[in-house]
Amino acid sequence: MAGGSGSSGRTGVRVVVVGDKGTGKSSLIAAAASESVPEKVPPVHQPTRLPPDFYPDRVPVTIIDTSSSLESRGKLNEELKRADAVVLTYACNQPMTLSRLSSYWLPELRRLEVKVPVIVAGCKLDLRGEHHTTSLEEIMGPIMQQFREIETCVECSASTLIQVPDVFYYAQKAVLHPTTPLFDHDEQTLKPRCVRALKRIFTLCDLDMDGALSDAELNEFQVKCFNAPLQPAEIVGVKRVVQEKQPDGVNDLGLTLNGFLFLHALFIEKGRLETTWAVLRKFGYGDDLELKDDFLPVQTKHGSDQVRKEVDKIGMSKYGMVDEMYMGEKRYLLLDAIFQSVELTSEAVEFLRGIFGLYDIDNDGAVRPAELEDLFLTAPESPWGEAPYKDSAEATAMGNLTLNGFLSEWALMTLLDPRRSLANLIYIGYGGDPASTLRVTRRRLTDRKKQRTERNVFRCFVFGPKKAGKSALLNSFLGRWPFSENYTPTTGERYATNVVDQLGGTKKTLILQEIPEEGVQKLLSNKDSLAACDVAVFVYDSSDDYSWKKTKELLIAVARQGEDSGYGVPCLLIAAKDDLDSNSLAVQDSARVTLELGIEVPIPLSMKIRDPNNIFGRIVRAAEHPHLCIPETETGRNRKHYRHLVNSSLMFVSVGAAVAIIGLAAYRAYAARKNN
Missing domain, CATH: 1.10.238.10 (EF-hand)
Structure with missing residues (x-):
């Protein structure tokens, strides 16, 4: 095999030249730019551009000269932060400038966190004495071992034009064709x-x-x-x-x-x-070493910059009461378009079923971790090795991933990161049209108006105070029994995803996202936090009065957030630990609260005695009917009543104005006939 360079997609390379005073920085740049021996060189050369046809890759190089004086240190640092590559100079006839590379310049680049290739250029080669017998490899070898950011070293002379173009060729090459992503020099x-x-x-x-x-x-x-x-x-x-x-x-x-x-x-x-x-x-x-964006035609829920700017503009505006309600609705419509979710198409799911069968070598309905690792050997890494994907799907007692678990992991990745999901489909061998793998779901507002949804994947936020049983709910969803008495608080992001069988033989994927108690305030501080939620579940310890009170606060906070943002979501209450004696006051108060909010009474549940009470099917049904079980506070009802009055008043005014216009037109017609 042989060949030339591939296109890196870069439109230019910015090279910054640094080094001690008098090492020949400006002369080097002048000689490279003019391709001749420079006669008069300024103390600091102006930015110099080598045209595209200067080197085979046909990418222009911009060279920035710098001053090493203390007064210019701030400007030097700014230039280094913008550099694609650094040429670090020393003078071949001044050994002290060579030692300064490792004693000052290279540590300084690390301190400034300049993480770009470094080309070391030994200038003034023609002035080095003939008695010098040490090779460049012997001089620079130990330094390059210590500072791996050095890409290569070259000695040159601006006075004789020896290897002057090579310096910037190596700098360009280090940027366009970097070594670091490909090769480990230590391990070779x-x-x-x-x-x-x-x-x-x-x-x-x-x-x-x-x-x-x-x-x-x-x-x-x-x-x-x-x-x-x-x-x-x-x-x-x-x-x-x-x-x-x-x-x-x-x-x-x-x-x-x-x-x-x-x-x-x-x-x-x-x-x-x-x-x-x-x-x-x-x-x-x-x-x-990941697929570039132009190989991943993903239209996802993140929306266009223009839509987001419009949303922000509406959010910052100040209007009167009537206009504010109108603008709030407009803002909701815009956001609703942004926060559409993404799912795998049936074509992609069938491909994944085939892949699963291919790697389920013993045909036991599950793939072992080693087999899963083999599946992703052509991807940059196995995507499910860390949170939020690790341990988030159904597996056997041996830790093998079931088919439902396998498909659910893909559904979770597609929901959270559609681009990554598409990339991994391509990595593992999907050869069809990439655009045929993902579909953007219908807007939630449309689902609510039609009183049904076409989604196959639902996202559920699981709220509740500490020790209420949230983690136990997620564990039971993944078939992890028996119930554990040991309490381990959830501190980070945790998901559980699985396939739920519905009446009629349909299957839906449910994604439970546990929201730790201390994370609720941060979540709700974002006014659009409920935009990505299909249904919310509130878990509380039915034997603990404090647990119920805390849950009630969370429920009302979420209900108000939904009313304020326009993203009201169906809500279900789960009275966990039903095997314990229920608190009578909590039972009475929960009945009153659910009646006032217009949602279902709490669902009793005991994970300890393995009593799921078909809870996951009920969660999916609530998500499938997005117009039901949405809590409504008294403030929300008053706001809706006020809006109705305003709309009625506007309609009355509009009708009155129309009558007046018709009357005026009739009078003018009558007056015209009378005059005639």
């Missing part, structure tokens, strides 16, 4: 993300899926990436090189995955990073 191996990306590319190019790239497949790969075929002699040469160094890299069928990886490691070791990057970018990867 490809980095895991690079291996995963190349494995996916190998799999896509292995058209007959025999585990090797045949001569024809290898040639097709070459044409796709570099627009040029491989000659038969070149293919033989590639295989010979691989077989000499990596015996298992070639077999009777062609180039194996190990051979493919070996070749790319060899390119990188020989400084030909542009070849590997050309391959990666051709298959859609960015510098972070």
Whole structure:
């Protein structure tokens, strides 16, 4: 394999030149820009632009000169923060400037958190004495071991033009074709993300899926990436090189995955990073070795910047009472469009069912963690190894993920991060139109008006005070028994997701999100916090009067939030720990409160005796009928009554005005006839 550079998508590279005074910074820049020996050099050179055709990648380079004086330190720091790469200079005839690299400049770049490639340039090479016998590798080797941000070192001379263009070529190359994402210099191996990306590319190019790239497949790969075929002699040469160094890299069928990886490691070791990057970018990867946005056509719930600006504009305006209600409704309509949720299409779900069957090798209805890890070997990493996905779905006693758990994890990822979900579908082999994998659901306002929803995935906020039984509810939803007496408070984000069977054989995915008591205030401080919620559940300890009082406060706070924002959500109360003696005062008060708010009475529940009381089906039914079970406070009722009066008054005024206009028109017609 051979080839040139791939497009990085960059429109320019900004290189900042730093170093001690007198090391030749300005002369270096002047010589590079004019391609001639500079006669007169200013103390600090003006920003200089090398045109696109200066280097093979055809990306312009802007060079920024700096002063090392104390007075200019602030400007120097600002320039470094904007740099894509840094050229750090020393003078070959001044050993002190070389020692200053490791004693001052490189530590200073780290202190300023300048995390870009560094090119060390030894200037004034022509002035170094002939007695100097130490090689550049011997000088810079220990420094490069200590400071891995150094990409390369080069010695040059502005007076003789020796290697002057090379300095900025290496700087540009370090930005366009970075080493850090691909190669671990300490281990001398490809980095895991690079291996995963190349494995996916190998799999896509292995058209007959025999585990090797045949001569024809290898040639097709070459044409796709570099627009040029491989000659038969070149293919033989590639295989010979691989077989000499990596015996298992070639077999009777062609180039194996190990051979493919070996070749790319060899390119990188020989400084030909542009070849590997050309391959990666051709298959859609960015510098972070994830698929770029233009390979992920996701239209998600986040909405356009223009809509968000309009929302903010409405939120900041000050209007009279009638206008405020109108603008509040307008704001709600805009936000309702933004907070539409995203689900997998039936086509994507069927693909995932097939993938699950493929990896369920023993056909026991579950995939082991190792099998799941194998599934994501062509993704940057396994997406479910950390919160909020870890332990959020149904698994067997052995920790194996069931089909329901597998599909529920995908539903959760699609709801929370549609882009990541689509990317992972592509990583694991989805070859259809990416736009056919996701669908944006109908707006919640429309669902409420039609008194039904077309959603297949529902998000439920689970509120309640400490020790009420929220975590036990989530655990039971995932089939985690028996009930534990040990109390472990939930401190971070926690989800539980599973498939719920409904009457008639339909299946819906329910996502429970536990809201810790101390997190409620922060949640409700965002006026749009309920926009993403389909149903809210309030869990309290039915044997504890304080638990009920705290839950009542939470319920009313959520009800008021819904009324103020326009995002009222169906609410259910769960009287947990029903196996204990219920508090009679709490029972009476809860009956009164639910009656006043117009919602169902609390649902008794005991997790200790494994009594789910079909609670999850009831939660789904509440979400399926978004116009019911929405609590209404007295303030809300008064506001609705006032709005009704205002609308009636406006209608009366409108009718009166219409009558007056008609009367005036009739009078004018009568007067005209009389005059005639």
